[in-house]
Amino acid sequence: MFMPEENEDWTLMACPDYEARIIDWLDGELSAVERQTVENHVGACAACRNYAEELKSLDAVLVSTIQRPVLPENFKSDMLRRVDLAFSAQPSDAAIAQRKHAEEAEFKALRAELPRRLLRANLGIVLDVLSYVGIAAVTWLLLDYALVNAQAISAALSNSITQNPAQFLAWAFSAACVGAGLAFGMRRIVRDLPRLF
Amino acid sequence: MEHDIRQRLDAKQYREAFELLMDRFQNKVFCLAFSMVRNETMAEDLTQDVFMKIWKALPGYQGDASLSTWIYTIARNTCLTEIKKRTARPTVSFDAPEFEDALQKLPACQTSDREAGAELDIQVMLAWLPEKYRRVITLFYLEQKSYEEVSAMLGIPMGTVKTFLFRAKQELLKFNRRNENVYA
Numbered sequence: 001m002f003m004p005e006e007n008e009d010w011t012l013m014a015c016p017d018y019e020a021r022i023i024d025w026l027d028g029e030l031s032a033v034e035r036q037t038v039e040n041h042v043g044a045c046a047a048c049r050n051y052a053e054e055l056k057s058l059d060a061v062l063v064s065t066i067q068r069p070v071l072p073e074n075f076k077s078d079m080l081r082r083v084d085l086a087f088s089a090q091p092s093d094a095a096i097a098q099r100k101h102a103e104e105a106e107f108k109a110l111r112a113e114l115p116r117r118l119l120r121a122n123l124g125i126v127l128d129v130l131s132y133v134g135i136a137a138v139t140w141l142l143l144d145y146a147l148v149n150a151q152a153i154s155a156a157l158s159n160s161i162t163q164n165p166a167q168f169l170a171w172a173f174s175a176a177c178v179g180a181g182l183a184f185g186m187r188r189i190v191r192d193l194p195r196l197f
Numbered sequence: 198m199e200h201d202i203r204q205r206l207d208a209k210q211y212r213e214a215f216e217l218l219m220d221r222f223q224n225k226v227f228c229l230a231f232s233m234v235r236n237e238t239m240a241e242d243l244t245q246d247v248f249m250k251i252w253k254a255l256p257g258y259q260g261d262a263s264l265s266t267w268i269y270t271i272a273r274n275t276c277l278t279e280i281k282k283r284t285a286r287p288t289v290s291f292d293a294p295e296f297e298d299a300l301q302k303l304p305a306c307q308t309s310d311r312e313a314g315a316e317l318d319i320q321v322m323l324a325w326l327p328e329k330y331r332r333v334i335t336l337f338y339l340e341q342k343s344y345e346e347v348s349a350m351l352g353i354p355m356g357t358v359k360t361f362l363f364r365a366k367q368e369l370l371k372f373n374r375r376n377e378n379v380y381a
Contacts, residue, residue, distance in 0.1 A: 013370060019367070020363050051370075055370070058373065065319045071223060071227050076223060080215075080219070087212075
């Protein structure tokens with residue numbers, strides 16, 4: 001079977017003035033006067049008569065081909081059952097009112113609690129900032145002391161290593177603990193400061 | 198025609214109004230869906246969806262448009278949404294419902310029955326027509342050749358229905374002539 005190509009030039013099927021009118025005539029859409037005019041023309045014009053015959057054949061094939069589809073007999077009852085199920089699944093007005101009341105109560109409770117929550121959240125932030133400032137101050141003081149007394153510390157360490165190794169180990173352990181604490185604190189600052197601002 | 202339904206809607210008797218609606222419009226909606234999706238099973242499912250939507254929207258129906266216009270609009274939009282969904286996933290399978298009808302017609306094609314062959318030809322010709330022409334011509338023959346009904350169901354002016362129908366028939370005739378020339 002071949003398909004017509006788009007914009008293909010076809011020979012005229014009937015007289016251009018009558019093409020649409022013949023269809024209306026066959027569909028019974030014309031007034032008595034127009035019907036008579038078309039019938040006279042079709043009687044006299046072979047091309048239009050042929051066109052009308054073709055249309056009649058096409059109409060017969062379309063009538064027999066395009067059959068009205070039929071819904072199943074139980075379509076309506078099934079549909080009504082679905083509707084009833086959907087309707088029964090819907091909450092009643094009393095249930096809706098009760099739920100609305102509960103949600104309003106919950107909202108009021110949350111609103112009453114809001115200042116306390118805000119205070120707690122802000123207090124946490126203040127304490128965080130204080131702790132960060134404290135860590136920074138201790139770090140600064142230790143570094144400052146170490147730089148100012150570098151020679152004395154170096155001499156004390158040398159003496160300690162040679163004369164009292166146990167004391168040196170105790171100092172080294174203490175310094176390592178303080179260093180680790182400061183490093184941990186600095187890590188928190190680096191991690192949390194962007195979140196605060 | 199809609200007076201009794203509107204009375205029930207005014208009295209908030211939605212269940213009764215819905216039953217009357219179904220009696221009057223279920224076949225129309227089914228035909229409209231069928232003309233748009235060209236598959237009975239799918240048209241039936243869509244008809245169910247349309248009536249579920251109508252049921253849910255019934256209490257909100259304001260009566261600005263006529264009931265039939267309102268229902269046909271819901272039906273058209275539901276079908277168009279389904280068509281869009283199908284276009285969005287154009288996978289083709291022989292299990293797909295749109296092939297059922299065609300497969301059912303294959304035995305008729307294998308026989309030398311001239312009439313069955315002609316019917317298959319016309320199905321192919323209809324499938325070849327542009328969508329808007331096909332909808333109009335299908336609905337025209339499903340609705341006992343009523344221009345008014347086709348116009349109301351598709352939501353297009355009656356003049357447009359006539360034009361589309363004229364062009365559809367012209368295309369089908371051209372198609373038919375060409376095939377006759379090829380097989381002659």
